Every structure is written in structure tokens, then in C-alpha cells.
Amino acid sequence: MKIPLITEIQRFSLQDGPGFRTTVFLKGCPLKCPWCHNPETQRPVQEYYYNQARCVSCGRCTAVCPTGGSTLVPGPGKDMVLQLDRSKCINCMRCVAVCLTEGRESVGQAMSLEDILQEVLSDEPFYRNSGGGVTISGGDPLMYPLFTLELAKRIKEHKVHVAIETSCFPKDWKTIQPLLEYVDLFIIDLKSMNPVKHEEVICWPLQPILDNFERLIESKANVRIHIPVVPGFNDSPQDFADYISYLEQFADRIKGVDILNYHVYGEGKYISLGRAKEYQYKGVEENPPEKVLPLARGLKLAGISSVTIGGLVGITTSREEHGRDAGMRCVA
Amino acid sequence: MNQMVSAKVLEYRGKTLNFTPEDPAEAKIPAEELHEHLQKPSTARTKRLKDRCRWKHASAGEFIEKSVTAGIERMRYLTEAHKASVGQPEPIRRALGLANVLNKSTLVLQQDEFIVGYHAEDPNMFPLYPELSHMAVQDYLMSDYSPQPASEAAEINEYWKPHSLQSKCQPYFDMKDLGRMYQVSSMEAPSFASGYNSIVPPYETVLEDGLLARIKLAEKNIAEAQKVMTTFPWNGTTGLDNIAKIDNWKAMVIACKAVISWARRQARLCKIVAENFETDPKRQAELLEIADICQRIPAEPSKGLKDAMQAKFFTFLICHAIERYASGYAQKEDTLLWPYYKASVIDKTFQPMDHMGAVELVEMERLKISEHGAGKSRAYREIFPGSNDLFILTVGGTKADGSDACNDMTDAILEAAKRIRTAEPSIVFRYSKVNRPQTLRWVFNCVRDGLGYPSIKHDDIGTAQMKEFSKFSLNHNGATDEEAHNWVNVLCMSPGIHGRRKTQKTRSEGGGSIFPAKLLEITLNDGYDWSYADMQLGPKTGELSTLKSFDDVWEAFRKQYQYAINLCISTKDVSRYFEQRFLQMPFVSAIDDGCMELGMDANALSEQPNGWHNPITTIVAANSLVAIKKLVFDEKKYTLEQLNQALMANWEGFEEMRLEFKRAPKWGNDDSYADPIITKFYEDIIGGEMRKITNYSGGPVLPTGQAVGLYMEVGSRTGPTPDGRFGGEAADDGGISPYMGTDKKGPTAVLRSVSKVQKNQKANLLNQRLSVPIMRSQHGFDIWHSYMDTWFDLKIDHVQFNVVSTDELKAAQREPEKHQDLIVRVSGYSARFVDIPTYGQNTIIARQEQDFSASDLEFLNVDI
Numbered sequence A: 001m002k003i004p005l006i007t008e009i010q011r012f013s014l015q016d017g018p019g020f021r022t023t024v025f026l027k028g029c030p031l032k033c034p035w036c037h038n039p040e041t042q043r044p045v046q047e048y049y050y051n052q053a054r055c056v057s058c059g060r061c062t063a064v065c066p067t068g069g070s071t072l073v074p075g076p077g078k079d080m081v082l083q084l085d086r087s088k089c090i091n092c093m094r095c096v097a098v099c100l101t102e103g104r105e106s107v108g109q110a111m112s113l114e115d116i117l118q119e120v121l122s123d124e125p126f127y128r129n130s131g132g133g134v135t136i137s138g139g140d141p142l143m144y145p146l147f148t149l150e151l152a153k154r155i156k157e158h159k160v161h162v163a164i165e166t167s168c169f170p171k172d173w174k175t176i177q178p179l180l181e182y183v184d185l186f187i188i189d190l191k192s193m194n195p196v197k198h199e200e201v202i203c204w205p206l207q208p209i210l211d212n213f214e215r216l217i218e219s220k221a222n223v224r225i226h227i228p229v230v231p232g233f234n235d236s237p238q239d240f241a242d243y244i245s246y247l248e249q250f251a252d253r254i255k256g257v258d259i260l261n262y263h264v265y266g267e268g269k270y271i272s273l274g275r276a277k278e279y280q281y282k283g284v285e286e287n288p289p290e291k292v293l294p295l296a297r298g299l300k301l302a303g304i305s306s307v308t309i310g311g312l313v314g315i316t317t318s319r320e321e322h323g324r325d326a327g328m329r330c331v332a
Numbered sequence B: 001m002n003q004m005v006s007a008k009v010l011e012y013r014g015k016t017l018n019f020t021p022e023d024p025a026e027a028k029i030p031a032e033e034l035h036e037h038l039q040k041p042s043t044a045r046t047k048r049l050k051d052r053c054r055w056k057h058a059s060a061g062e063f064i065e066k067s068v069t070a071g072i073e074r075m076r077y078l079t080e081a082h083k084a085s086v087g088q089p090e091p092i093r094r095a096l097g098l099a100n101v102l103n104k105s106t107l108v109l110q111q112d113e114f115i116v117g118y119h120a121e122d123p124n125m126f127p128l129y130p131e132l133s134h135m136a137v138q139d140y141l142m143s144d145y146s147p148q149p150a151s152e153a154a155e156i157n158e159y160w161k162p163h164s165l166q167s168k169c170q171p172y173f174d175m176k177d178l179g180r181m182y183q184v185s186s187m188e189a190p191s192f193a194s195g196y197n198s199i200v201p202p203y204e205t206v207l208e209d210g211l212l213a214r215i216k217l218a219e220k221n222i223a224e225a226q227k228v229m230t231t232f233p234w235n236g237t238t239g240l241d242n243i244a245k246i247d248n249w250k251a252m253v254i255a256c257k258a259v260i261s262w263a264r265r266q267a268r269l270c271k272i273v274a275e276n277f278e279t280d281p282k283r284q285a286e287l288l289e290i291a292d293i294c295q296r297i298p299a300e301p302s303k304g305l306k307d308a309m310q311a312k313f314f315t316f317l318i319c320h321a322i323e324r325y326a327s328g329y330a331q332k333e334d335t336l337l338w339p340y341y342k343a344s345v346i347d348k349t350f351q352p353m354d355h356m357g358a359v360e361l362v363e364m365e366r367l368k369i370s371e372h373g374a375g376k377s378r379a380y381r382e383i384f385p386g387s388n389d390l391f392i393l394t395v396g397g398t399k400a401d402g403s404d405a406c407n408d409m410t411d412a413i414l415e416a417a418k419r420i421r422t423a424e425p426s427i428v429f430r431y432s433k434v435n436r437p438q439t440l441r442w443v444f445n446c447v448r449d450g451l452g453y454p455s456i457k458h459d460d461i462g463t464a465q466m467k468e469f470s471k472f473s474l475n476h477n478g479a480t481d482e483e484a485h486n487w488v489n490v491l492c493m494s495p496g497i498h499g500r501r502k503t504q505k506t507r508s509e510g511g512g513s514i515f516p517a518k519l520l521e522i523t524l525n526d527g528y529d530w531s532y533a534d535m536q537l538g539p540k541t542g543e544l545s546t547l548k549s550f551d552d553v554w555e556a557f558r559k560q561y562q563y564a565i566n567l568c569i570s571t572k573d574v575s576r577y578f579e580q581r582f583l584q585m586p587f588v589s590a591i592d593d594g595c596m597e598l599g600m601d602a603n604a605l606s607e608q609p610n611g612w613h614n615p616i617t618t619i620v621a622a623n624s625l626v627a628i629k630k631l632v633f634d635e636k637k638y639t640l641e642q643l644n645q646a647l648m649a650n651w652e653g654f655e656e657m658r659l660e661f662k663r664a665p666k667w668g669n670d671d672s673y674a675d676p677i678i679t680k681f682y683e684d685i686i687g688g689e690m691r692k693i694t695n696y697s698g699g700p701v702l703p704t705g706q707a708v709g710l711y712m713e714v715g716s717r718t719g720p721t722p723d724g725r726f727g728g729e730a731a732d733d734g735g736i737s738p739y740m741g742t743d744k745k746g747p748t749a750v751l752r753s754v755s756k757v758q759k760n761q762k763a764n765l766l767n768q769r770l771s772v773p774i775m776r777s778q779h780g781f782d783i784w785h786s787y788m789d790t791w792f793d794l795k796i797d798h799v800q801f802n803v804v805s806t807d808e809l810k811a812a813q814r815e816p817e818k819h820q821d822l823i824v825r826v827s828g829y830s831a832r833f834v835d836i837p838t839y840g841q842n843t844i845i846a847r848q849e850q851d852f853s854a855s856d857l858e859f860l861n862v863d864i
Helices: A060-064 A094-098 A113-121 A124-130 A145-156 A177-181 A195-202 A207-218 A237-248 A267-272 A289-301 A315-321 B024-028 B031-037 B044-051 B073-084 B090-104 B134-141 B150-163 B165-172 B175-181 B203-208 B211-230 B241-276 B281-296 B305-322 B333-346 B355-371 B378-383 B408-420 B437-448 B459-470 B516-523 B550-582 B586-590 B593-598 B618-634 B640-648 B655-663 B674-691 B710-716 B747-754 B772-776 B780-793 B806-814 B838-846
Strands: A006-013 A021-026 A047-050 A070-074 A080-084 A104-107 A133-137 A161-166 A185-189 A223-229 A256-261 A307-309 B009-012 B015-018 B392-396 B426-431 B455-458 B487-489 B495-497 B702-705 B767-770 B798-802 B823-825 B830-832
Touching: A006 A113, A006 B747, A021 A113, A021 A145, A047 A267, A060 A070, A060 A094, A094 A104, A113 A145, A124 B780, A133 A145, A145 A161, A145 A177, A185 A207, A207 A223, A223 A289, A237 A289, A256 A289, A289 A307, B031 B806, B044 B355, B044 B408, B073 B090, B073 B150, B090 B241, B090 B305, B090 B586, B134 B150, B150 B165, B165 B550, B175 B550, B203 B305, B203 B333, B211 B241, B211 B586, B211 B593, B241 B281, B241 B305, B241 B586, B241 B593, B281 B305, B305 B333, B305 B355, B305 B586, B333 B355, B333 B392, B333 B408, B355 B408, B378 B710, B392 B408, B392 B487, B408 B426, B408 B437, B426 B459, B426 B487, B426 B780, B437 B772, B437 B780, B455 B459, B455 B780, B459 B487, B459 B495, B516 B550, B516 B618, B516 B710, B550 B618, B550 B674, B586 B593, B618 B640, B618 B655, B618 B674, B640 B655, B674 B702, B710 B838, B747 B767, B747 B780, B767 B772, B772 B780, B798 B823, B806 B838
Parallel strands: A021 A133, A133 A161, A161 A185, A185 A223, A223 A256, A256 A307, B392 B426, B426 B455, B767 B798
Antiparallel strands: A006 A021, A047 A104, A070 A080, B009 B015, B455 B798, B487 B495, B823 B830
16 A cells, blocks of 8 residues: 655644544645646655745755755855756755755655554544544545545544545546545535546546546435636636536535635745746636636526535534534524 | 735635625725724713723833823821831731721822722822832832832832831841842742732622621621630630731721721712712713712622622722732622622613613723723833733633523623723633533624633633642631632632632732743753853752753753742742731721631631642743753754753854754644653643642642743743743743744644643643634634634633734734734733834734634635
8 A cells, every 4th residue: 555645734624624624635646737726736756845035045955965956156146046956856855954944845744654643633622523524635635545545444433524635536436436435525626527628638538537426426425516617717608507507417416516716826836846837827817706606606506505615614514414512502 | 915804815725715704894994904993882981981091001111101100199198107006906007007098098080980999199190019019119219100209209118128028028038049039030039029919809798798797797706706805714725816806807897997988088079079060960960870879889788780890999999909909800700790780780670771881881990990000010010011910800600500600791791891992901701611602702702803802711620720729728618619610810820719708818820930941941051040140040950961861851950940939939928927917908808708707817818728820931941851852862963062052152053953953843733752741841840849839828839821921021031942942032922832933733733732731730821823814704703612612622721812913913013003902912911012012022923823724724705
């Protein structure tokens, strides 16, 4: 079983499922969404952020860099300044270790299953009072199906709610099927209903995703849909109509839909990772929130009970879902 | 800048978050001006009262309002009486002193006020206490705030020197030890030098019985005692006890009569103004109503809410400011006032009014407290930046039978606090899972408005602590299991009983704190303080070369701690010894059922033990020990000598090393390396060693981890420390709170860390800063409520919140005049942010803002 690198274990998340949650972000994703806001979770290997504002060009990194990727060159003034050549980087992380100003930070940490488990179970008392639990996210957790299965199983032994956030990309249902027993909520990203666009832009076929989603529904799994609305990609009236007509068939069998409007904050991360060139959405403007209202209204009219823009599943709701002292201590 | 409250868009992992404020009107307010818009006084009158309030806040030891000075009347009349009463029994001299002050002092009556009474001759003044601390008075004489005429004040102060508490206590100590205490770096100066005190007056007897009934009781007791003394057969072994008792009862009678006639002087004044000067017929009628109240109250029992508020305020002034100085505002306000609220608001049998009438009264009371001044020494002004003194009232909790103690008066108190927005009095809410939701809503409303209060205490823990202390009662009359539910915060953190008897009358928590950060610093230097005083500050506990293992460091620290804590508590207790002989409190004694029954002075009688003591700066010491263990003894990357060399250089030239020590695991991250060490540090040394000491009250001494403003003052006197801190930087800002900015894993991890310290019962302050937009959104209450329930389950003693954005704090630093209403939590109290010196403001900004997710998060709002 391959244990993925972890980019972060985020305690007290409120946005990755019901209640107070701990979200585990795994590093690695097979899809190539050009608007991706979390480029640090795409590659399954360790990388580092370089924060230029913190760098004082002391040169300590140049002394340890085995490939000459970090060098000091004459700057505009008389001081030497640091120059980075990421193409030479072999991800040895020696520069991160010697940096005194925290100008470099590694992304992707190797952890044992036991350590991950210990960390995600730490907030168990909070899950109880808020109806929360653990969300396995990424990247895509189904890049590591055996690990995800094992982690979900171990969490479930402690009777803690487990959610996974995935695009449901696997071409083989057998990858997903075993998870049914241990996962309480599947949060599925539906990036487009157009098979051509899906394949061309994201470099992955749409059909397996829809097949998996429908089999999850048949298996009576709890499913929530995330729709990222991206300017110029899936924000036309036709795109919205396609989403609505498709999801209408499952209106009473899905838990809800969260509409996530594209925003421009991803760029900084690409720059810090030295991958600015990969970011294809530079300069693309965000849609105003009103733009997604027709989609939200349409889904609501299609009979989907819970539709949000932004995606919070509030704490009150979750308490009710969990059948716990709902209402007893909540002020109407 | 100029971002609207609602426009706070946060980005989190590919999603954006827009928080819609629960009140749509807030969407148009720039975030950095939010708190200027939250003030909503309930009436035009309270708005006027607030606008002209004469604040006594101090910043960096200086009063902020230029017109504030010390008054002379109290010290003049007290001294006059002291000279005239030579030869009389001491308690009677004290009562005559009080009576002389009350009979002769100038009365203050101000426009618009309904609750009347003041403790000095001018509302810009406050009294001084030469009989407590001649050093504090000396300090005033040399300042712009000197009482006038200054020559008379100087003469008075000179007169008191041989009689003062300090002169009486000092001969019993070695000047070498006291010299160390006066450094205020490892220990606070002894309480006999500051005269600091805190009490819980038994207001209940004043409101329920009235003072006339108390006088009758005392007179009856005197008569009975005299009868015993003349009854055959005389028994000298017990009969002589009656002498002291009779003196005390006589003193009580003098004190109560003086208070009644003082209140009636206020009544006459109101009547004279109404009949001769006031032209507004409405105000005229009101003055006559006040006159009627002051004529009856506090002589007779209170019958309605107006009576009760006035009786309470008179009692407060006498107990906390006129008979002697004592810090605090410690009453179970909602329980105390409930019968009178019921009479006036619900049954409307006396002084009828509606709920908002009660809210207005509370607002007026808050402004009276805001105007109240305490004649504290410069050092004490410095450690309470942005406030005038520590005023903390308690509400909520449970009744004797364990049921919810919240009532409509609780809601009125919280609503008034939210509306009038003053830093004082602060409020403690006793959180229990049986508290009614409507009151929790009000608690939350205050918290999310960024008032910093209510600070929240665990109801069950406080009750258990009362039961625990009760076991050690010297007269086997501590709190019963039912009475254990009747607790309030005496000061910022320590619980004590409220009610008709068994309340705390002499300091416990405050006055004489211990500072572990400095103790750790000198532990690494054989007890020598190289960085501040350049002197031997503690016992010699071993040169560095003798500290061969982590246990050696641990044990050396333990010895430094034992030495310091012993001095802290023994100086407090010696103060108590002399206070009961020369600083009796006949009025406080008169209103306590225990003192009344036993003929004892309040300083002497301690039925329910109170063993609280403040360790401040514990976390700097604890984080330092963790770093030493990891880098010196476990990983052996550095030797102690190398570490010391770097510390002596204030880390200059040792940047790499400092970074490693700074990166060592820190408290507040639910960390498996740091937390067991720090838990042990608390349980084995901070609480464990303290617990071995028994104080005057008979109870073991227990830590009530704290900060006041001392974390800044002591930080500036503490050299560089192995946690990676530079010399002079502030220490940790409160009890068991993580060091500012070092809690990286969010609020749940902080609670998990804190919950690990359980042994040796403690009270411990925990600061949390929460995100403004999340708290103000429609989900705010549910999130907070879930968080609080878990906090409760984890059995954590205390938590308090700052809900103010960094933007707004910085805006207030730029333009203080525009942010007069910005209130923040400093430590055990709240303060106006603009009144805090910049250094202190920066430590508040540095507290990690807990966004309920790392840096940003997204979620939302409209469920359509």
C-alpha cells in the first residue's frame, strides 16, 4: 500500500462537509484542470514554496544546492541577489532545511498511517458536539484507493463520520466499491457535463465519472455534488441546462449541490512553486455571484433540497442529520 | 482598507467565501470601523452619561484624561480621626476613621445620574490610602496627580509611615529577600508594600436586611456578651474573648450608623437641589425619587430594583474604596438582583418598570463603574493598561440544586453591556450545559461584538473547587455542597463564595504574583540575574556544568520556584496578620453573618479557604524547558554552555540556533512531544509545589494562571529565553494560553493541549482570537456553541475571546480618535484599545487569529 504525501492536515475545517471537520489533503491528482487553485496538490512528489518577500539573499541555500539551482548573482544595486533555476531542482529540500528566514517551505510531508490517524482523531470531541468528522481530500484520494480505504476503515473503527472529496475519476468501479462500507459521504466534483470539453480540457473522459456517480446512487451512498463554475468553460446557459437536466434525475437521491464560483486567488501559489507558466487562467476575471444564480435556482426547481453557493453544510443541519439533540440547544 | 464587513472574501482551497452578516445593515460598514457602530445606548440619558463619562484609564502608568488627580479629603479626615482616637481599641479607631470621612466629605451629585454616590470630593478625583501604602502616596506626591495642598498631603503621608502596613510587616523579613521581591521580575513586590486587596462584600445582607437590622443584631450581641461577663461563675478562659468581640461589634455599629447618615446626606442634597435649583420638572421629580431611595436605603431592606441598585452601589463604594481599597466587583449580579427585578418588572409591586428600564439601570451602573477611580501606585497602573481597576461581575451558572441560574436579569445585564460598550465592569459567565439558549445568545452577542467579555468559566469546575477548598475550613464551616454552587470570580480568575457569609475578605489571587519565565532564566545562571538587575535573585541552585541531565535542570528550577513561592505566600500572610490588628474593616464585618455572629473582624475570619495565587509567564518557561530537553538533552545538538552563550548575546550571531529553538515544539498545538512535558510542568511544579503550601485561610495554595498586564512588564525584565524569544519581548499573555502566534493548528488543537492539564485543581486563563466575519455571520452562534460544548466536555476551566480584526486594530493605532469604542481583552479584564500603550497593543495584534481554518476559508451563506 502506497502512502501518499500529505500537504496538510487541516483541523477545524468548516467547509469540507458537515460540522467541525479535520481534512486530510493528499498530494497527487490525475486530472489537469487548467484553473486549479491548489497546484501544490497536483504532483505526487515533494515540492517547495519560495517566498521572495522573506528572502534576504544570504546565500545559505546556494552553498547546499547540489545542482546549482540556487545561485547568487549581482542585483540592481551593489548587493548580490538570489536567482532560482527551478529546472535544475531535484527536490532534495536541502535549501529548505538551511533557510533561516522561512523563505522556503516544503510542500508534501511523508507521514505514517498511524501518525495520520492519530492527528485526525484528535478532535473527536469536537466532532461529537458539531456533527463533524474527517474528510479525505486532495489532490484526489482515489489516486491512492488502498490507502484511502485503509484510512477510512481505521477512522470508522472509532465511529467517526468519514467523507471523501473526489472527482470519481477511476475507470474501474472496483476501486470505489469497497469504500461504500466505510465512507459516510461522497463529495463529488462535476466539472462539466460536456464529454468533449471534459476530455479535451481536463484530459480525462467524463463517462467513468458519471458511471461511478450513478453506481454510488444505486448503492444508496450519500452523495453531495460540487460544481465549480469556471468562466468560459462551464458557465454558459447551455452548461447550466445540462447540469440541471442531468441532476434532476437524481434530485431526491442526492444530499445536495454546492456551487463553487471560480476565483482568482490561485496564481500566487503557482508563482511560489515556480510554476507560473502552468497557470492558464492568468487575467481571467471572476464571475459575479449573480452569474451562478440561474444554476442555483434551476437546481432548486429541479427538486434538489439543499443547494448552496459556496458550500457550507451548516452545523445545525448536520446536528439534525446526525439525529443528535437537534434543536434542543439551538435557538430557533 | 475600507473593506466592508460582508465583502470579506476569503479564499480557501479552491473555494471562495463570502460572509453575509446576520444583520444586513452591517454590510455597508467598513470592517475597520465596525466597533464604532455597535454602540447602542438604550436611552438618550445613558448616551449623554457615556459622552461625559470621566474615565480614569491609565496607559503606561499615566492617566489619559488630563483632569484626573488624587483627592485629599479621605486621607485628611481619616488622619484627623486617627490622631483623635489614640488609646481607643483599634477596630473602633478604624470605625471612627470611616465615620469621620463619611460625615465630612464633600458629596458629588451629577447631571442625569440616577444611581448616586462617589468616593472622592470631585468626580475627576479618587482617594488615597496612606494607611495601606505610603509608597504609593509618595509616588503621587511626586507626580502631576498629587492631592492638593501637596504640603498637607506630604505631612499626612509622613504621619502614617510608622503606622503603615509595610512598616509593621517588614521587620519579619530579611532585606535581601525583600530586595529581590522589589525587582518585580521573578516575584511581585510584597503585598504589604502595595496594600493591594480584593474582597467579595456580602451584598445580600444589605439588600435583604438593611443596615438598621444589622445594628440591632450587633447591639443584641453586645448586650449578650456583657451579660455573660457579669454572670456567675466567671470563667476567664472564655470570658475574656468577649472583650475583642464587644470592640468589634461596637465598631460595626459605628460604621453602619455612619453609612446610613452618609446615604441620608445624599438624600438631603438631592432634595435641596430639587427644591431650590433644578428647573426641569421631570428631573426635579426624579431627584425627589432618588432622595426617597437614599433616605430608606441602605438603612432598610430594598423593595424594588432601583432600591437594590442604589444599595449595591453604596455598599460597593464603602467596601472597595472608602473603608479601605479593595479591587474587584465580585457579586453574582443576576442572582442578587433577581428578587428585585421580579418585584419591579414582573410583579410591578414596587418601583414598576419594564425590561428596558432594568437595562437602562444596568447601563447607568456600568458608567458609574467606568467613572470609578482607584488610587493605585504607578506600578499597579502600569500593569492594568487601558483600565482603571479590575471590576469583574459574575452571571449565569447553576443554582444550589444544579438547575439553570439564568434569569431575565441575566439577559438585562448582558444586553446593557452590549449596548453601552464600556470596558468595565467585565463579566464572567459560568457556562453550564443547562444554561438556557436565550441567555447563551446574549453571551454570544457580547462576545462577537468584540467586548472581550463575558469571559467563560466552567461551572462544574468552579463548584468542585469550592467543595475542595471547603474540606480545609479552619472552623469546619466551609461551603456546603449546595453553597458550592454560589460562586463568583473574586477577581479575573479565582472563584470564591458569594452570599451572606463565607465570602472572601482578604486578597488571594492578586498582589504578589510569581513569574516562572524569570525563574527559568536565573535557573540557567545559578540564581543570578545578568540581564536586568545584575544581582543574585534566587538561591544558588548549581552552575551550568553541574546540570548534567534534563532532570537536573528541572530540579534546579523547582528549587528556585520553591524559594520564590514561599516568599510570595508568607509575605501575603504576614500582611493578613497585621491587617486584622490595624486595618480592620468594621463595615464589611457588619454585613457578614459570620463576623456578626462571632464578633470577629472580616480580615481575621476565613470560613471558606481561598488559596489562589497567580503564576504569570508560565508558558515562556514551559516552552523553554521543552526546547532545552529536545535540543540539548535528547538530540544533543547544543550544550547548555552553548545555549547560554547565545542567550547572553541575545541570540546575536546565533541566528541559526535561535531558529532551531524557536522551531522546537510549542504549547497549544496538541503536540505529542511538548504537551506531556508542559503538562508535567504544571502539575508537578507550578501547581504541585504550590499545593504543598498552606496559607492563612487553611487551604492549600493553588495556581490561577493569569497575566493582567504583567506579561508585558515582566517580559521587559526577562532576558532572552530558550524558547527563541529575544530579551525584553513580552511574555505569554495569559495563564495557559499559547505564546502569541505559536499556536499553528487552530482552536481545537489549543483546547486539546489545554485540556491535558488536570491534576492539582487550577484556574487558568485561556485567550482565543476569533475571526470577525465568521462570528458575525448567521452561522456564528452555532459554530461558537458547538465549540463551547466541546470546551465544556474537555473540562477546561476558562476561555475568553477577542473578536476584532487585525485591520481594525491597526486602523485604531493609526487614528485612535476614531476608535474610542474599540474594546479588547487584555487578560483578566477588557480595556479600551486606544488607551493601551503601543507595546501592549502589538502583543494583542500578535495573538493568533483563529479563523476556524488556517488562513482562509470559504463557506457560505445562502442556502437558497
